[in-house]
Amino acid sequence: MRDAYSFDEFYRSTSTRLMRYGYAIVGDLAEAQDLVQEAYTRAWQRWRTVADHPSPESWVRLVVTRLAVDRWRRLGRWQAALLRSGPPEPVRPPNEDTVLVVAALRRLPAAQRQALALHYLFDLPIAEIALETGVAVGTVKSWLSRGRAGLAEALAGTPAGGAREGDDDE
Known part of the structure; x- marks a missing residue:
């Protein structure tokens, strides 16, 4: 249980800063919450390795950054697809x-x-x-x-x- 306790302590001591960082990076609170949550999930899954990292917080920050970049790439591909095909037809209300x-x-x-x-x-x-x-x-x-x-x-x-x-x- 020492691993769970040490992760809890890590989370409590870093979550506010990482949430602010995520928000600063993506500019959307809900998206930042999703990215930070995913980063902590990945940290928990690899906690024994991450805990031995010289700076576990910077490891999680790097994950948040990479997730944000992936998000921007997805959005860019989506925008390119919209430019090629135009917006979708409006959905008609149900009869x-x-x-x-x-x-x-x-x-x-x-x-x-x-x-x-x-x-x-x-x-x-x-x-x-x-x-x-x-x-x-x-x-x-x-x-x-x-x-x-x-x-x-x-x-x-x-x-x-x-x-x-x-x-x-x-």
């Missing part, structure tokens, strides 16, 4: 039917939603769904049946599907 179906799906248990999505969106046969979810074929059939019934019931109560049972027009 009313999509909103109604998603709302109806959210009312179903997670297993039924998963089975319906795998079967109807990914065109997976029942046997593959059973294999992927780790359940029996009969269970998948039950999920699909109950999921379809639940969707039908939920959609029947929407304006597109008619009035709910017990609703009055008065």
Whole structure:
């Protein structure tokens, strides 16, 4: 446990400085937090080696710097791709039917939603769904049946599907 204790002490004594350094390097607090966290994670994974380094803090600082450079390179490639291809088409808002179906799906248990999505969106046969979810074929059939019934019931109560049972027009 001495390793964990020494790393904790190292972290407590250096994290504020390294966070300031990361922020100064990238200019974005959230990105700096991600970079510093990743650098400390790498230091922890190699703590026996890093602890023997003449300056463990400078080792972590170097990792933060390299991660920031990698980030800038990725952003540069992304910008170059955007310049070549132009910005992506704007995403259209979902139509009313999509909103109604998603709302109806959210009312179903997670297993039924998963089975319906795998079967109807990914065109997976029942046997593959059973294999992927780790359940029996009969269970998948039950999920699909109950999921379809639940969707039908939920959609029947929407304006597109008619009035709910017990609703009055008065």
